[in-house]
Amino acid sequence: MDWKGHVAVVTGAGSGIGQAIAERFAEVGAEVVIAEVNRQQGEAAAADLQARYGKGLFVRTDVSKAADCRAMVQRTVAAYGHLDTLVNNAGVNFVKPTLQMEEADWDRVIDVDLKGTFLCSRYALEVMVPRKQGNVINIASVHTLATLPEAVPYAAAKAGVRMMTSALAIEFAPYGIRVNAVSPGLTDTQIWQDIQNAAENPAEARQHWYDNIPLGRVQTAREVANVVLFLASDQATYITGANIMSDGGVTVQLVSRAHYASKPLEGQVKR
Numbered sequence: 001m002d003w004k005g006h007v008a009v010v011t012g013a014g015s016g017i018g019q020a021i022a023e024r025f026a027e028v029g030a031e032v033v034i035a036e037v038n039r040q041q042g043e044a045a046a047a048d049l050q051a052r053y054g055k056g057l058f059v060r061t062d063v064s065k066a067a068d069c070r071a072m073v074q075r076t077v078a079a080y081g082h083l084d085t086l087v088n089n090a091g092v093n094f095v096k097p098t099l100q101m102e103e104a105d106w107d108r109v110i111d112v113d114l115k116g117t118f119l120c121s122r123y124a125l126e127v128m129v130p131r132k133q134g135n136v137i138n139i140a141s142v143h144t145l146a147t148l149p150e151a152v153p154y155a156a157a158k159a160g161v162r163m164m165t166s167a168l169a170i171e172f173a174p175y176g177i178r179v180n181a182v183s184p185g186l187t188d189t190q191i192w193q194d195i196q197n198a199a200e201n202p203a204e205a206r207q208h209w210y211d212n213i214p215l216g217r218v219q220t221a222r223e224v225a226n227v228v229l230f231l232a233s234d235q236a237t238y239i240t241g242a243n244i245m246s247d248g249g250v251t252v253q254l255v256s257r258a259h260y261a262s263k264p265l266e267g268q269v270k271r
């Protein structure tokens, strides 16, 4: 596919998965807008892409604020003339026991992960509809299907993103606009570094998580970016409303590999 002139906005592209997605678009020759709340990270990410690919425009955006989302889309159209792909990647994760949770904790996660995805989609779709083309890709999570204790707002937000994907997909299909989600499992970004840094024995901590993943490892941010690029491309023109799991199989297992290996059913189950 020829990506020349393709314009992609990636929210939260100042680090982690979003940065890898922005790089993937720049690499193939698309124009990329880095819509990021953290000015320092956003400017650094844009400068890096400019130096390596001659692409990358930083637009400071807090996705939880409607005025920011509207202005970011306007700035994109002013710079490049149109918008082809919006990637709603900005998100905050957060684990805390429910009985210690304050209203502000709930609001912070829901405002960025759920409301932010809606607001950016709403203003991006407004400029996509008249052209009758475009696509929206929401970075959801394995938490759309299965979750952990003490992750209530995050699980609720990501499950909401999953159904928002379906609802937007059917509303905008008549315009030829596709809306999909990619749901990553554990990915090597700051959160994975934090897990290892917090452990007394990082090697043991790594193995503990690998034992729960059928493919036996954590994925790279680039592996998520590859799925996003596929969905944005003309290889995926009949896919809309999908939620693609990029999770190493973690959400299709009944029990972990380690759990099963300790007591395999073979020889125990009699007909």
Ligand SMILES: NC(=O)c1ccc[n+]([C@@H]2O[C@H](COP(=O)([O-])OP(=O)(O)OC[C@H]3O[C@@H](n4cnc5c(N)ncnc54)[C@H](O)[C@@H]3O)[C@@H](O)[C@H]2O)c1
Pocket: 011, 012, 013, 014, 015, 016, 017, 018, 035, 036, 037, 038, 041, 061, 062, 063, 064, 089, 090, 091, 092, 093, 112, 116, 139, 140, 141, 142, 183, 184, 185, 186, 187, 188, 189, 190, 191, 192
């Ligand atoms: N890393 C994982 O294991 C994993 C797994 C499943 C899903 N995800 C999802 O992938 C996405 C990216 O995760 P990551 O690990 O790269 O996180 P990250 O913390 O490395 O990056 C998130 C980026 O979003 C930005 N951001 C936060 N609030 C924002 C706001 N209000 N407006 C604009 N930008 C904002 C941050 O500044 C940061 O640059 C998130 O939606 C996350 O929920 C991550």
